[in-house]
Amino acid sequence: MTSSISPLNAQLHKELKIQEKHHYPHTKGQHILPVLVHEFAEASAEMPVVFVKNTETGQFQPVVILGFQSGENVFCSDEQWLINYVPAIATHYPFALVASEDNPQQFQLGIKDVEVLAKNTEGELLFDQNGAETAYLEKRKNTLGQYYENSLITEGFVKLLADKDLLEEQTLSLTLKGDKIDMNGIYLVNQEKLQSLPAEDFLLLRSKNYLLPIYSHINSLRQIQKLVALKQK
Amino acid sequence: MAENTNRTIKKVVIVGGGTAGWLAANHLGKQLINEHSGVEVCLIESPNIPTIGVGEGTVPLMRQTLQELGISETEFIRECDVTFKQGIKFVDWVDNPVANKPSYYHHVFDYPNITELDLTPYWLDGLAGDKSYADALSIQGAVCDAGLAPKLITTPEYQGLTAYAYHLDAGKFAAILTKNATKKLGVKHIFADVLKVNVAESGDITSVTTDSAGEIAADIFVDCTGFKALLIGEALGSKFISKQNTLFADHALAIQVPYDEPAAPIPSYTISTAQQAGWIWDIGLNERRGIGHVYSSAHTSHEQAEQDLRQYIGPAAEGIDARLIPMNIGYRELFWKNNCVAIGLSQGFVEPLEATGLLVFDATSKMLATQFPAKHDDIATVAKQFNRNVQATWDNVISFVKMHYCLSKRDDSAFWLDNRDKNSIPDTLLEQLELWRNYVPTQYDFSNRFDIFNRENFLYVMYGMHYPTQIDAIKSRFQEDEVAKQHFKMMAQRTQGALANLPLHRELLLKIARYGLQKR
Ligand SMILES: Cc1cc2nc3c(=O)[nH]c(=O)nc-3n(C[C@H](O)[C@H](O)[C@H](O)COP(=O)(O)OP(=O)(O)OC[C@H]3O[C@@H](n4cnc5c(N)ncnc54)[C@H](O)[C@@H]3O)c2cc1C
Numbered sequence: 001m002t003s004s005i006s007p008l009n010a011q012l013h014k015e016l017k018i019q020e021k022h023h024y025p026h027t028k029g030q031h032i033l034p035v036l037v038h039e040f041a042e043a044s045a046e047m048p049v050v051f052v053k054n055t056e057t058g059q060f061q062p063v064v065i066l067g068f069q070s071g072e073n074v075f076c077s078d079e080q081w082l083i084n085y086v087p088a089i090a091t092h093y094p095f096a097l098v099a100s101e102d103n104p105q106q107f108q109l110g111i112k113d114v115e116v117l118a119k120n121t122e123g124e125l126l127f128d129q130n131g132a133e134t135a136y137l138e139k140r141k142n143t144l145g146q147y148y149e150n151s152l153i154t155e156g157f158v159k160l161l162a163d164k165d166l167l168e169e170q171t172l173s174l175t176l177k178g179d180k181i182d183m184n185g186i187y188l189v190n191q192e193k194l195q196s197l198p199a200e201d202f203l204l205l206r207s208k209n210y211l212l213p214i215y216s217h218i219n220s221l222r223q224i225q226k227l228v229a230l231k232q233k
Numbered sequence: 234m235a236e237n238t239n240r241t242i243k244k245v246v247i248v249g250g251g252t253a254g255w256l257a258a259n260h261l262g263k264q265l266i267n268e269h270s271g272v273e274v275c276l277i278e279s280p281n282i283p284t285i286g287v288g289e290g291t292v293p294l295m296r297q298t299l300q301e302l303g304i305s306e307t308e309f310i311r312e313c314d315v316t317f318k319q320g321i322k323f324v325d326w327v328d329n330p331v332a333n334k335p336s337y338y339h340h341v342f343d344y345p346n347i348t349e350l351d352l353t354p355y356w357l358d359g360l361a362g363d364k365s366y367a368d369a370l371s372i373q374g375a376v377c378d379a380g381l382a383p384k385l386i387t388t389p390e391y392q393g394l395t396a397y398a399y400h401l402d403a404g405k406f407a408a409i410l411t412k413n414a415t416k417k418l419g420v421k422h423i424f425a426d427v428l429k430v431n432v433a434e435s436g437d438i439t440s441v442t443t444d445s446a447g448e449i450a451a452d453i454f455v456d457c458t459g460f461k462a463l464l465i466g467e468a469l470g471s472k473f474i475s476k477q478n479t480l481f482a483d484h485a486l487a488i489q490v491p492y493d494e495p496a497a498p499i500p501s502y503t504i505s506t507a508q509q510a511g512w513i514w515d516i517g518l519n520e521r522r523g524i525g526h527v528y529s530s531a532h533t534s535h536e537q538a539e540q541d542l543r544q545y546i547g548p549a550a551e552g553i554d555a556r557l558i559p560m561n562i563g564y565r566e567l568f569w570k571n572n573c574v575a576i577g578l579s580q581g582f583v584e585p586l587e588a589t590g591l592l593v594f595d596a597t598s599k600m601l602a603t604q605f606p607a608k609h610d611d612i613a614t615v616a617k618q619f620n621r622n623v624q625a626t627w628d629n630v631i632s633f634v635k636m637h638y639c640l641s642k643r644d645d646s647a648f649w650l651d652n653r654d655k656n657s658i659p660d661t662l663l664e665q666l667e668l669w670r671n672y673v674p675t676q677y678d679f680s681n682r683f684d685i686f687n688r689e690n691f692l693y694v695m696y697g698m699h700y701p702t703q704i705d706a707i708k709s710r711f712q713e714d715e716v717a718k719q720h721f722k723m724m725a726q727r728t729q730g731a732l733a734n735l736p737l738h739r740e741l742l743l744k745i746a747r748y749g750l751q752k753r
Binding site for chain 2: 053054055056057058059060162165167168169185187
């Protein structure tokens with residue numbers, strides 16, 4: 001599901017009211033969601049954390065797996081989110097950062113699904129009487145800003161893994177209701193390569209605090225069984 | 234240097250810093266330089282004598298070479314103005330040209346789908362309908378026609394959904410090879426003019442005298458001085474064997490022109506358009522096109538050749554000078570003589586119809602590096618093998634290039650008629666073509682392991698040019714009609730799949746410039 005996104009505007013969006021939904025229905029159709037390196041440890045306790053390539057840019061992107069095929073998210077039921085961890089990106093809705101039109105290096109705050117939100121009669125306002133940002137909006141904005149900064153750190157993490165040639169494509173094969181399913185285009189840290197990394201490279205990973213995320217990722221593959229169980233319910 | 238017996242080879246000097254010199258430097262550096270070998274590789278390049286400055290089309294072997302040399306594909310693409318090449322589109326080679334109705338065929342890099350079953354006889358038998366050979370047996374002709382790239386932005390470096398090579402800027406390519414050889418592999422780089430080559434009684438080169446770096450001695454010298462052949466020809470007298478009586482083109486007029494508009498589509502193949510006395514290459518790089526008219530000066534004048542070139546290009550060439558390049562067609566009697574090995578234009582050259590220059594120089598540099606003698610006494614034996622292999626390589630290239638001319642039905646100028654004169658065709662090619670009148674080429678017709686062009690290449694060109702193989706006498710051997718039809722159908726499906734998935738060529742290049750490709 002792609003939703004329309006428009007730059008936030010004090011005039012146009014003066015009346016909008018935001019109701020946060022804690023089962024994140026907008027992620028219903030997402031079978032993967034991007035995650036930050038900061039989330040690896042916690043997320044890995046609940047769901048597989050792997051790497052895929054962004055089809056637009058070819059760049060590696062860490063993601064959590066939520067379903068077995070596109071359009072499916074087994075953690076998001078009609079009225080609740082079924083596990084303890086919610087990927088940070090899911091919590092930003094309906095806000096997102098969009099590249100500004102005159103300068104693609106610059107970001108501005110955007111808002112999704114304005115037409116739908118316009119129907120809300122209750123919820124938090126984004127602007128006050130004078131058109132100034134409310135404390136609520138301020139808070140949401142800060143969270144997004146922090147997320148953006150962490151995503152740069154995540155890029156650095158992924159780049160180092162790619163540069164050290166640690167990522168390798170793997171097909172995840174599993175049996176689901178008797179059918180064999182192959183999930184392609186998934187990249188994992190190769191444990192042998194990690195093991196035989198020159199000492200200085202390994203120390204570099206340690207000094208950057210990347211070891212915990214790496215091992216969390218490797219461990220998280222076991223969570224595939226949790227998805228299978230939920231799916232088969 | 235004292236003549237002690239069987240001394241160890243400790244030093245190699247390469248003279249010449251064109252693409253051939255730097256390819257040789259990279260292969261030799263990679264193979265020979267390490268802490269234990271004690272071998273020194275050094276390249277002397279003249280700051281005054283320019284390189285030939287052309288040579289922008291490659292073949293897929295280049296991919297393997299760059300990868301082996303440890304060069305990142307992303308870096309190479311970004312630094313050398315690179316575009317992808319999936320083959321050559323031959324325009325107006327078969328029949329006399331009809332105004333505004335060019336006919337063409339593709340010689341693509343993907344091998345034709347010959348696995349357990351060779352589909353060629355079935356194609357000849359009409360089981361693929363009126364599909365061209367390339368379209369029936371590969372997906373790549375259609376991919377080229379649609380202007381698509383050979384891979385996706387998510388495809389790792391050096392891998393493709395189809396086989397590919399590159400178009401590149403020759404000067405920038407030499408620069409990246411220089412960087413790799415000197416910074417990564419430890420090749421020494423000296424800027425100086427070689428003024429004199431000093432030869433001992435034995436016929437070995439002992440040293441070269443330079444204008445600004447003194448006298449430089451070495452155990453082995455590699456001559457990469459271009460057409461001049463300063464060491465192998467001028468100093469050691471290895472004769473040049475002309476092949477002009479087989480391949481007539483002896484001049485090129487080269488020009489670089491901008492695109493009509495900056496976002497114009499870039500073909501992912503070289504275009505070769507036949508002319509009255511030769512042909513025109515058209516290579517699209519990112520920033521510009523490189524175009525050249527290769528022709529026989531016995532069949533046209535330089536003025537006419539330039540006029541034809543400008544006619545082909547149109548307004549984009551206005552006010553831009555074309556450069557006249559005389560070409561020596563043929564090869565040295567000995568490529569390796571005494572302690573001197575020729576790599577590059579000094580070794581040999583044929584018209585760049587199939588982009589064989591860099592290919593042969595790359596392949597023979599690698600051959601030299603792999604077979605490199607450790608002791609002086611081994612030189613003679615290794616040299617003998619090298620000479621045999623390299624000559625076979627050149628003869629194969631010459632046959633293959635000549636075949637493009639032999640199979641043409643054009644009779645609109647003396648050039649095309651003369652090209653079909655039996656006396657101009659190598660005997661082996663004549664024999665093979667005779668055989669292939671009634672037989673489909675098999676792998677046994679191509680038994681030399683060092684041949685650069687093999688059955689796959691011959692098939693695309695022969696049947697792209699409608700060679701009339703009559704299989705009647707052997708038809709009973711081909712009883713797999715149903716399987717063949719199935720294969721043709723699958724190929725059509727794969728073609729549709731590729732057309733739906735692959736990005737436009739320029740679009741992919743922009744993405745690579747912006748994001749890069751992943752190693753895996
Ligand atoms: C018209 C044309 C089109 C071509 N198209 C293609 C193509 O599409 N694809 C392909 O693969 N190949 C092509 N080639 C071949 C390609 O250009 C050459 O293979 C390649 O450039 C190698 O050239 P080189 O290094 O041998 O010679 P050059 O580029 O001529 O280099 C000679 C070097 O020797 C140095 N030198 C010379 N004399 C001295 C001296 N006295 N002291 C010190 N240094 C000296 C020069 O400074 C220079 O560095 C083409 C060639 C021509 C002529």
